[in-house]
Amino acid sequence: MDVVETIVDIPTVIIRVDECKGCGYCVEACPVKVLVQSKKLNIKGYHPAEYKGSGCTGCGVCFYTCPEPGAITVIKK
Amino acid sequence: MAKNRLGKSSAFYDIYERNPSSDKTVTHYCPGCGHGILHKFIAEALEDYGVWNRTILLSPVGCSVFAYYYFKVGNIQCAHGRAPAVATGIKRAHPDSIVISYQGDGDLAGIGGNEIIQAANRGENITVFFINNAIYGMTGGQMAPTTLVGQSTTTTPRGRDIYNEGYPIKIAEIISILESPVYVERVALADTKNIMKARSAVRKAINYQVENKGFSLVEVLSPCPTGWKMNPVDAKKWVTNEMQKYFKLGVFKDVGKERKSRKVNGEKVPLNKVPDIIDIPSDEKKEISRIEKKSEEKFLKRIKIAGFGGQGILLLGVTLAESGMMEGKNVTWLPSYGPEMRGGTANCHVIVSNQRIGSPLVDWSDILIAMNRPSLDKFEPKAVPGSLIFYDSTIVNRKPERNDVKAIGVPFTEIADGIGSTKVLNMVALGSLIRFTGMLSPETLFEAQTRVVKRKEFLELNKRAIKAGMEFIDSLKES
Numbered sequence: 061m062d063v064v065e066t067i068v069d070i071p072t073v074i075i076r077v078d079e080c081k082g083c084g085y086c087v088e089a090c091p092v093k094v095l096v097q098s099k100k101l102n103i104k105g106y107h108p109a110e111y112k113g114s115g116c117t118g119c120g121v122c123f124y125t126c127p128e129p130g131a132i133t134v135i136k137k
Numbered sequence: 138m139a140k141n142r143l144g145k146s147s148a149f150y151d152i153y154e155r156n157p158s159s160d161k162t163v164t165h166y167c168p169g170c171g172h173g174i175l176h177k178f179i180a181e182a183l184e185d186y187g188v189w190n191r192t193i194l195l196s197p198v199g200c201s202v203f204a205y206y207y208f209k210v211g212n213i214q215c216a217h218g219r220a221p222a223v224a225t226g227i228k229r230a231h232p233d234s235i236v237i238s239y240q241g242d243g244d245l246a247g248i249g250g251n252e253i254i255q256a257a258n259r260g261e262n263i264t265v266f267f268i269n270n271a272i273y274g275m276t277g278g279q280m281a282p283t284t285l286v287g288q289s290t291t292t293t294p295r296g297r298d299i300y301n302e303g304y305p306i307k308i309a310e311i312i313s314i315l316e317s318p319v320y321v322e323r324v325a326l327a328d329t330k331n332i333m334k335a336r337s338a339v340r341k342a343i344n345y346q347v348e349n350k351g352f353s354l355v356e357v358l359s360p361c362p363t364g365w366k367m368n369p370v371d372a373k374k375w376v377t378n379e380m381q382k383y384f385k386l387g388v389f390k391d392v393g394k395e396r397k398s399r400k401v402n403g404e405k406v407p408l409n410k411v412p413d414i415i416d417i418p419s420d421e422k423k424e425i426s427r428i429e430k431k432s433e434e435k436f437l438k439r440i441k442i443a444g445f446g447g448q449g450i451l452l453l454g455v456t457l458a459e460s461g462m463m464e465g466k467n468v469t470w471l472p473s474y475g476p477e478m479r480g481g482t483a484n485c486h487v488i489v490s491n492q493r494i495g496s497p498l499v500d501w502s503d504i505l506i507a508m509n510r511p512s513l514d515k516f517e518p519k520a521v522p523g524s525l526i527f528y529d530s531t532i533v534n535r536k537p538e539r540n541d542v543k544a545i546g547v548p549f550t551e552i553a554d555g556i557g558s559t560k561v562l563n564m565v566a567l568g569s570l571i572r573f574t575g576m577l578s579p580e581t582l583f584e585a586q587t588r589v590v591k592r593k594e595f596l597e598l599n600k601r602a603i604k605a606g607m608e609f610i611d612s613l614k615e616s
Contacts, residue, residue: 076162078162079162079163081163081167081168081169082168083168083169083362083369083370084169084368084369084370085169085369085370085373088370088373089328089329089332091329104160106168120143121329123143123144124143124174124177124178124329124332124333124336125174125329125332126173126174126177127164127166127168127169127170127171127172127173127174127177128163128164128173129145129146129149129164129173129176129177129180129207130144130145130149130162130163131163132143132144133142133143133144133145134142134143134144135141135142136140136141136142136143137141
């Protein structure tokens with residue numbers, strides 16, 4: 061994952077769009093509401109979760125509510 | 138635990154190669170399924186405790202039957218409900234391993250109800266994760282033992298009725314009243330707080346096994362959006378609002394601190410002592426050479442008999458195998474047929490040899506007996522060059538195409554009709570086979586008949602059929 065290295069704004073959350081099934085658990089659970097359900101569709105036809113781009117506190121709640129092993133990665137610091 | 142990064146655990150495979158689906162990066166679970174969350178907690182704990190490389194995970198029957206696609210640990214998929222018994226065996230044979238039994242409500246509370254109670258009562262040193270979603274998810278939403286009162290499923294369309302189906306089973310309570318278990322807790326994959334509690338429970342249960350404390354069970358209330366016909370977020374709320382009302386969350390038993398760690402007897406029994414312990418003749422090689430000496434020449438006939446159900450294919454195979462056994466040969470008999478009593482395809486594999494037989498499967502046949510056209514079409518290409526093909530020239534309307542095999546057309550059906558019953562065509566085939574090959578003596582065959590044929594009134598008719606088959610071969614040889 062080369063993308064990870066280029067992230068400057070930390071903490072942050074990385075979503076692998078095509079692994080997301082759009083269940084919405086992370087969007088609902090995020091305490092600071094920085095995740096939204098994308099208007100776009102991924103390759104499977106789901107509306108994946110999307111990070112607004114700022115405001116992540118790195119709490120990891122989205123990671124633990126997400127049923128997909130690899131869809132969400134949280135970088136704390 | 139301070140981790141800078143929360144991501145996919147290394148106890149998962151990077152790519153799920155075992156998954157036959159085209160996308161090998163995601164699980165097969167539906168959006169919002171609780172299995173994925175629990176999988177993550179287990180994988181994370183195994184990684185953090187550094188035990189994933191000595192863990193054996195038992196997957197059940199249910200949606201999580203394919204857990205072995207994902208976990209980079211030892212995996213076994215158990216018969217329905219039998220995971221605790223399998224876990225017992227594995228843990229006792231490999232006390233160093235971490236054995237995790239992952240079961241759903243149909244598996245653990247339904248068909249495997251007694252297994253889990255007995256394993257818990259013995260205090261087996263294993264960890265059980267019981268995922269309770271109050272429904273049979275994989276099979277399409279039927280009532281489970283844990284379905285809530287009033288909950289409608291495909292088998293309780295008007296809702297679960299206590300006078301007809303009783304109350305939902307409370308597994309955590311049942312297990313916790315037993316003396317042996319160390320740790321029993323019920324958690325829910327619902328709101329964030331409870332999800333984090335579930336995570337701690339998973340870690341604690343695995344840790345108790347690492348410390349050799351004994352049996353622990355975590356019941357996990359889990360959303361099944363597909364089975365409940367809800368969207369995932371509503372399903373989560375339903376866990377909180379409905380399931381938690383009946384299934385109370387909390388620690389039902391935790392005596393991990395008081396219990397001493399078990400002594401693990403790590404002494405391995407050397408392999409050469411095993412025959413003594415289980416009392417089998419250890420000089421097995423001698424035994425084999427004795428059998429093989431009977432005839433110096435290697436004798437091996439791989440026979441495939443194929444036709445449609447009702448032709449007596451299997452009985453033909455049984456008679457052949459029984460006769461071979463009576464002549465002191467090693468034999469195998471492997472039937473393969475459809476669910477129908479009559480019609481459908483039937484075939485059986487018979488091997489007769491004076492050597493040890495490795496596998497009962499006959500992929501390549503030395504002798505093929507084809508009782509109908511489709512059988513000949515299907516198995517002719519799988520005959521060994523130089524082998525024999527017997528076919529029923531009455532109903533097979535073509536000759537074998539290959540010229541590197543010996544094909545013998547015998548009108549089995551016609552001969553059998555001539556004797557008085559089409560039913561005995563299998564015996565006609567048997568007679569012609571042994572006459573042509575000389576692999577067994579007719580007397581053995583008659584004797585074997587009396588053992589395998591249940592209806593004794595057919596014995597005489599069968600004998601005549603066998604003789605008729607033999608006579609036909611003789612007439613071929615003369616001409």
